[in-house]
Amino acid sequence: MFLIHCPHCQEDRPEIEFAYAGEAHIVRPGPEQQDAMSDAEWSEFMFIRDNVRGEHCERWWHANGCNMFFNAVRNTVSDKFIKTYKIGHKRPSASQIQKWKDAANG
Amino acid sequence: MGEYRKSGKGRVDHSEAVRFSFDGKSYEGLRGDTVASALMANGVHLLGRSFKYHRPRGAVGVGFEEPNALVTVRRGKGRMTPNLRATALEIYNGMEVTSQNRWPNLNFDIGAFNNTFSAFFPAGFYNKTFMWPKSFWDKVYEPFIRNMAGLGPAPTEPDPDVYASTYAHCDVLIVGAGPAGLAAAIAASKKDQRVVLVDENTELGGSLLGATGATIDGKPSEAWLAKTIKDLDKAQNVTVMTRTSAIGFYHDNFVALSERLTDHVPSLKPGQSREKLHRMRAGRVILAQGAIERPLVFNGNDRPGVMLASAAQTYINRYGVGVGKNIACFTAHDSAYQAVFDLADSNIRVAAIVDARKELAADILAQAQSRGIDVITNAVISKTGGKNRIKSIEVYSPDTGTKRQVNCDALLMSGGWTPSLHLWSHSKGSIKWDAATKVYLPDQANENCVCIGACNGDFGIKTALNAGSKAAGGRKSYKVEEADFGQGQIFDQLPNYIAPQKTKAFVDFQNDVTDKDIKLAVREGFKSIEHVKRYTTNGMATDQGKTSNLNALEIASKALGKDAPQVGLTTFRPPYTPTTFGAICGYRTDDLFEVTRKTPIDPWAESQGAVFEPVGIWRRAWYFPKPGEDMHAAVARECKATRDSLGIFDASTLGKIEVVGPDAAKFMNIMYTNPWSKLGVGACRYGLMLREDGYIYDDGVVGRLAEDRFHVTTTTGGAPRVYRHMEDYLQTEFPELEVWLTSTTEQWSVIALNGPNARKLIEPFVEGIDLSPESFPHMAVREGKICGVPTRLFRVSFSGELGFEVNVPAHFGKYVWETLFEAGQKYDITPYGTETMHVLRAEKGFIIVGQDTDGTVTPHDAGMSWIVSKKKKDFVGKRSLQRSDLVAEGRKHLIGLLTDDPNVVLEEGAQIVTDPNQPIPMDMLGHVTSSYWSEALGRSIAMALVRDGFNRMDEELYIPMPGGVNHKAKVVKPMFYDPKGERLNVL
Incomplete structure (x- = not known):
């Protein structure tokens, strides 16, 4: 069972308090954009997800805690959380993720 | 006292006899004995029958790694536990133990004919044989397999025991209390941190319990152990848990610990927990799980009396039990010699030591000779004799071709040592192949976790102690005098003059897998060890291949002509040792299995004799039957009363x-x-x-x-x-x-x-x-x-x-309900449940999401286009409603159905077709979603999702049912009652 750092509560909490909520940084198109999108483009947004081997940006929900959604970078091979951050922050760059990893490894 | 017991020897209490029974016969053991040690003290080695061939088997090991000696313990109604390892099962007065997988009894077992015909039971036998005809599977093959192959019977009564569970936290968790774990605990206890030391055995000590004779810091190892236990007991920051198995290592140092609380006590107090599952989150985990000795794979290696050398050593040193009176040993590792010496020094005759290696260290040979032990090097055992217990071995020297029979009543074997990587692997720590010793060792950690001592490939007491101290931040250098642990050679295959088809050399004792099975799997094209494992079932028994995995790997890689690392290692999965479902469920049984939510008005409904149904996790009143009423009558009455006068319904x-x-x-x-x-x-x-x-x-x-x-x-x-x-x-x-x-x-x-x-x-x-x-x-x-x-x-x-x-x-809620109900008597107020609610809404064509829709129904499909705003720029789902598939013709639409025969209430879920006489498979148009008897209309009504349903108004469709009945029904609008809605406006 993971220990997950909630960026809102600012503490590590056990996984049972959380729910996984899919891939992060998939922005819902606004109404004008939606109208301009082809069915294929809309399907891409709706249904197609990356299946990353390695560092994956994903959404978690602190359902049995503060009730907030937030994002996380997690390695899908080692199952390690690298960093959690609030919704609204930009997708972290590879170099940013590397910095976080370096910091975690001391 | 049994005739094989050595007076005064071992850690058992010679002053306290304990009586128990095995297969109905009473035996005497001593306080501190296991079932296996107590039976062996009485000369009993035959403890069970094997899984597939029903071959007689005795204990191979001395603890939780045991593959063979599985028994059932009964202690009153509902308290029956099968498949317990006799080697790890403490005896108590009045304990009832029975053997398994035999009929009519252990000494004479009908199923043993499987052994005679074993040539017909190779790897993949079940897959190949029980295939055809298909109809035989349920009635013939499966019952046959279940009867003939198997472990102990499953309990048939509810388990009356309570199982506790808790969450716990510590700074350092040490798994295994051998020399490495103990030294780590001592070092950790001196720092300001919470330390937990767990061991699955009854007492601390690990290998020190079995191998005596060393001195640590100038004291005999027993004295050092006693002092260390006392020191740990005194340390306020250390919690020691024995009889506790670390069964699984999960993310972020979360380790499941299963503690056995009552299986060793003669009488149970009411309400006392049998086991307790500790969900432990540790800052750091130190794994000191030790190593397990490997059997040698040779013809007849499964006869009762053949066991690991370290096991025999432990039986004599810990339990004071000689495993025989005239023993032999077959080894490829130096460590077995110390075991033989310990037995010899307890006045047990040693018939011979057979060593598969060509050469042997001079000092070991000298020690053997000084005890007058006959050592035969560069030789193997080509066969063993004896029925329910070993009587003889045949020693074969491949270079000269000479054969020699040696009589013995027990045979010690050692094929080297396998470090226990189970928990390390659960934690996703990587492993590396050590070509020199032909074992896998821990490599990179994935958690804040370290492996020390024998499980890290570091053998010997001094090495383990110092590694333990260092791992916990100590700097102690222990002074130890001990016999050199020595070295060994790994053999994938031992030479034999007997044709392979006439031999039976077991790799996995519990699943009856031989070397031939593994080779056959390779010949049949299985290249990955994961596939070999599944085809042969090697390592898939309850012992998870603790004694067999590396031997299987060695044989498979040799057969494939590859190095072992290229063939791979099977995955270790929790639990490390078999765990009861009780421990996993904990308190969450019966009423607490799933909490039932009840409304504040629920007690009233219960007092009125309501029948309930589960809705989500709620329980809701389904209907309120009056005396003599069935559901149909009650619902018809509730519907009529509501439409005629007044109904009251709990919608909380x-x-x-x-x-x-x-x-x-x-x-x-x-x-x-x-x-x-x-x-x-x-x-x-x-x-x-x-x-x-x-x-x-x-x-x-x-x-x-x-x-x-x-x-x-x-x-x-x-x-x-x-x-x-x-x-x-x-x-x-x-x-x-x-x-x-x-x-x-x-x-x-x-x-x-x-x-x-x-x-x-x-x-x-x-x-x-x-x-x-x-x-x-x-x-x-x-x-x-x-x-x-x-x-x-x-x-x-x-x-x-x-x-x-x-x-x-x-x-x-309840107060207002009761007040209104009382006042409503003059209107003949009638309480109704969810069934009547469903009928009333269906009469009006109102949908139930999840019943009339199934996650693929759009508003248009449900006939509800009117509710979708054309003007709003955005709402969730808007763009998807324009997808080509969602606007396509011929989607399923929600329509009403009226059966030709008004008394027929269709079955919900029944399929709908245009022509019931078409060949099977029929073209299915859709299915009935809701169907009821409508008391208001005096006939049945139904709703259905039907392909192109809106364009089928007044069309006649058929609902074919099993048994050849075809119901005919007409498509109508799903609005059966008061279509104008006038009844809403009653004054």
């Missing part, structure tokens, strides 16, 4: 969400298909919610209480997911909206009153609300008081009758 389970804030209407516009901006304060509207993919997700009536406040209702089962769906969009897509969401499902009791007399009933009880139709029309909400308590009063109807939904704070 409806999901409720309070949507509040300056942007509440904007948010509602996004979440629902229909518009909300112009909904007046005090008005209600039915809302339909889609997922982003355009399919119906939920529905419910929403009341606007203020410009910035909506009282949203959801379906009973949908409340949590609708709330999550709303929170998700609010937080992640529309964070700029000033809206707050609160789940209020359990804050309100909801009493639905339906029927022409509904208004008359509540009028005298309502304060502050004008109930006249002009000021309180259908689909309106008002706040005021009812029966003296605050209410949100909705005028809504899910039945088509004049209806009110009385919302009161939850704890007033």
